[in-house]
Amino acid sequence: MSGLLQVEDLHVWFDLQDGGELHAVQGVSLAIDPGERLGLVGESGGGKTTTALAVMGLLPPSASAAGRVLLDGEDILAGGEATIRPHRWVDIAIVFQGAMNALNPVRTVASQIVEVLELHGQAKGARARVQAGELLESVGIPAGRGERFPHELSGGMRQRAAIAMALSCRPRILIADEPTTALDVMVQAQILELLDALCRDFGLALLLVTHDLPVVAQLCDQGTVMYAGEIVERGSVDDIFHAPRHPYSRLLFAATPDLDGEGDEVASIPGAPPRLDRALEGCPFRPRCDRAFSPCVSLRPRLQTVGERHAAACHLNGVPEDARERQR
Amino acid sequence: MSVNGNRPLLEVEDLVVRYPVARGLVGTVTRTPKRSVHAVDGVTLSVRAGELLALVGESGCGKTTTAQAVLRLVDPVSGAIRFEGREISRLGARSLRPLRRRMQIVYQDPYESLDPRLRVRATVEEPLLIHGLGGSKAERLEQVRAALARVELSPPELFLERFPHELSGGQRQRVAIAAGLVLEPKLLVADEPVSMLDVSVRAGVLQLLDRLRENGLGILMITHDLSTAARFADRIAVMYLGRIVEEGPAREVIHDAQHPYTRALLSVVPRRDPRHRKRPQILTGETPDAVRIPSGCRFHPRCPVAIDDCRIHDPELHHPRDARTSEHKAACILV
Numbered sequence: 172m173s174g175l176l177q178v179e180d181l182h183v184w185f186d187l188q189d190g191g192e193l194h195a196v197q198g199v200s201l202a203i204d205p206g207e208r209l210g211l212v213g214e215s216g217g218g219k220t221t222t223a224l225a226v227m228g229l230l231p232p233s234a235s236a237a238g239r240v241l242l243d244g245e246d247i248l249a250g251g252e253a254t255i256r257p258h259r260w261v262d263i264a265i266v267f268q269g270a271m272n273a274l275n276p277v278r279t280v281a282s283q284i285v286e287v288l289e290l291h292g293q294a295k296g297a298r299a300r301v302q303a304g305e306l307l308e309s310v311g312i313p314a315g316r317g318e319r320f321p322h323e324l325s326g327g328m329r330q331r332a333a334i335a336m337a338l339s340c341r342p343r344i345l346i347a348d349e350p351t352t353a354l355d356v357m358v359q360a361q362i363l364e365l366l367d368a369l370c371r372d373f374g375l376a377l378l379l380v381t382h383d384l385p386v387v388a389q390l391c392d393q394g395t396v397m398y399a400g401e402i403v404e405r406g407s408v409d410d411i412f413h414a415p416r417h418p419y420s421r422l423l424f425a426a427t428p429d430l431d432g433e434g435d436e437v438a439s440i441p442g443a444p445p446r447l448d449r450a451l452e453g454c455p456f457r458p459r460c461d462r463a464f465s466p467c468v469s470l471r472p473r474l475q476t477v478g479e480r481h482a483a484a485c486h487l488n489g490v491p492e493d494a495r496e497r498q499r
Numbered sequence: 500m501s502v503n504g505n506r507p508l509l510e511v512e513d514l515v516v517r518y519p520v521a522r523g524l525v526g527t528v529t530r531t532p533k534r535s536v537h538a539v540d541g542v543t544l545s546v547r548a549g550e551l552l553a554l555v556g557e558s559g560c561g562k563t564t565t566a567q568a569v570l571r572l573v574d575p576v577s578g579a580i581r582f583e584g585r586e587i588s589r590l591g592a593r594s595l596r597p598l599r600r601r602m603q604i605v606y607q608d609p610y611e612s613l614d615p616r617l618r619v620r621a622t623v624e625e626p627l628l629i630h631g632l633g634g635s636k637a638e639r640l641e642q643v644r645a646a647l648a649r650v651e652l653s654p655p656e657l658f659l660e661r662f663p664h665e666l667s668g669g670q671r672q673r674v675a676i677a678a679g680l681v682l683e684p685k686l687l688v689a690d691e692p693v694s695m696l697d698v699s700v701r702a703g704v705l706q707l708l709d710r711l712r713e714n715g716l717g718i719l720m721i722t723h724d725l726s727t728a729a730r731f732a733d734r735i736a737v738m739y740l741g742r743i744v745e746e747g748p749a750r751e752v753i754h755d756a757q758h759p760y761t762r763a764l765l766s767v768v769p770r771r772d773p774r775h776r777k778r779p780q781i782l783t784g785e786t787p788d789a790v791r792i793p794s795g796c797r798f799h800p801r802c803p804v805a806i807d808d809c810r811i812h813d814p815e816l817h818h819p820r821d822a823r824t825s826e827h828k829a830a831c832i833l834v
Contacts, residue, residue, distance in 0.1 A: 355557040355723060357764065358557075358785070364781060382698050383769070384698070384771060385770055386769050388769065388770065388773040389770065389773070412771065412772060423699065426698055426702045427771055428705075428730040428731075429770060429772070430768050432730070437702040438703075438706075439706075440700070
């Protein structure tokens with residue numbers, strides 16, 4: 172596997188006002204190949220967005236990160252802003268949930284894309300304007316509408332414009348953080364179809380960050396489930412849904428009503444995620460888990476292979492002999 | 500399902516709500532005709548005691564305005580609203596007051612709807628004070644406890660003295676529901692009650708509503724989420740551009756949808772199972788604006804199966820030929 176993007180043992184800490192530290196991302200490793208669609212799921216506070224921001228080098232000043240983020244084998248995290256800048260937008264781009272916040276309200280959509288193109292030396296003047304028009308059309312915004320201001324566009328059109336802007340420099344990886352969360356279901360379907368086509372037709376790799384499992388089930392090949400700052404399961408979306416090896420993945424699906432799952436018992440997961448401003452002992456999911464047993468109290472499970480491209484961090488899959496040692 | 504066979508708790512007939520559109524300076528000077536947003540344009544629905552009706556549709560379709568009109572928070576232009584058999588659409592503020600406690604609302608965002616400075620006890624007690632109900636201080640506390648127990652925040656002692664910021668999202672929404680229930684309403688309007696909550700706790704709040712419904716509460720739930728409606732509603736009404744275009748028992752609307760809009764909506768709902776990937780029927784364009792409602796069937800410009808007649812004929816809700824039950828209705832001339 173070529174590994175277009177590899178994240179290795181990523182940690183992120185936030186400084187808290189009271190002097191404490193919040194360990195938001197606790198040793199996350201993941202890899203994306205060209206054209207692959209990876210869904211990063213879990214409830215809020217699980218570290219999904221922080222992971223995405225760390226990869227983009229967009230963490231706020233109160234955060235510090237450790238680990239490696241490799242793009243084509245080159246570490247873009249270690250050197251800080253200097254090492255990520257040449258790649259941001261050019262190789263990796265991101266779109267956020269609120270497209271309105273990503274767009275400048277006092278400039279037309281097309282002129283903002285022209286600015287990005289010129290800034291990154293992609294094109295100049297008339298050529299840049301033509302390219303901006305093409306980009307907008309490629310995401311389904313008719314040429315004339317590019318001359319409008321963000322507030323004159325609907326939510327769906329704004330999200331398309333934000334995607335067009337993110338694609339200006341033809342990145343190979345697109346990170347989409349809850350790209351459809353604020354949108355209506357029909358508009359969501361339009362945006363998902365667009366993302367699908369971009370991956371299929373241009374070999375774009377997609378890291379989709381969302382709490383919406385059905386969206387991942389429909390759009391992604393691979394799924395990664397995060398809980399309390401770490402990955403608790405990863406595998407094909409089919410494995411995670413049909414053969415989950417971590418109770419959190421199973422319970423998360425069971426908490427999601429499905430249009431066809433008429434007789435299904437839809438159940439909440441009791442309790443709440445642990446606080447990340449203090450050290451965790453044992454399995455972070457144990458207090459909410461319906462299958463916890465004695466090793467879960469003191470021993471933190473590590474991600475272990477449970478099948479082909481399938482791994483889970485749960486003692487139900489076997490407690491490794493040397494785990495106690497490693498735990499020290 | 501409803502047990503109270505006779506009269507629905509709430510009956511809305513041909514409800515119309517319009518909002519004026521600001522003309523702006525130029526419009527005023529040039530005397531451009533005044534226009535209005537036809538937010539609700541002839542809605543008919545009913546909710547029985549012990550029944551949950553889900554009103555579904557995309558943003559801007561008028562579902563929230565319908566709910567607000569039912570509660571008389573906005574004034575309808577025309578139409579009838581009968582609550583417990585009594586026409587309330589023209590009642591003044593004074594006569595409405597005793598009715599208000601019998602119909603309560605729960606809003607979408609429990610982070611906004613709860614006063615951050617009030618303890619849970621005060622939040623739940625407040626409606627009693629406003630309506631001058633509940634007797635002595637001790638009696639009121641007893642009712643607050645009972646309301647907290649009904650929303651499964653137990654033991655109540657654990658929550659009485661807490662502030663909203665000390666509660667999780669799910670717990671906050673339960674407190675908001677308790678503040679509605681303390682007045683012992685007959686009808687609860689729940690406007691997107693779980694959309695701001697984390698996936699892991701949504702089901703719990705929905706199950707709570709389900710149990711309240713079993714105990715006789717009538718619930719009008721506004722939602723954009725068809726999966727939730729499919730699982731928790733007795734009946735579903737689908738709204739498009741100010742009208743109900745399809746209505747019937749939940750399972751019929753989901754599994755035997757008649758209106759092309761409902762069918763398209765259902766086809767784009769993402770399923771949990773990755774093996775269940777269907778080709779969604781994506782409608783192009785967006786919902787037209789409610790100032791200029793298309794002629795004939797309001798859905799015809801986006802309808803994949805529209806015929807010429809659809810541009811002229813405005814269809815009424817009727818029992819479709821092939822529908823399996825008589826309670827199933829759709830507004831489409833093709834069915």
